[in-house]
Amino acid sequence: xxxxxxxxxxxxxxxxxxxxxxxxxxxxxxxxxxxxxxxxxxxxxxxxxxxxxxxxxxxxxxx
Numbered sequence: 001x002x003x004x005x006x007x008x009x010x011x012x013x014x015x016x017x018x019x020x021x022x023x024x025x026x027x028x029x030x031x032x033x034x035x036x037x038x039x040x041x042x043x044x045x046x047x048x049x050x051x052x053x054x055x056x057x058x059x060x061x062x063x
Contacts, residue, residue, distance in 0.1 A: 021052035
């Protein structure tokens with residue numbers, strides 16, 4: 001089971017960006033450096049809760 005506080009991701013393949021959101025913040029975001037190594041061709045960004053929700057609803061156009 002995934003906790004509400006675990007890190008969530010949203011992948012935008014058009015802009016080659018992986019967005020991360022976590023309610024707990026630090027130290028959860030320390031894992032991003034590991035993900036960067038796995039996906040070096042993508043930009044890795046942290047989103048606020050509101051911005052992450054907008055990404056999920058398709059309200060953000062990153063082209």
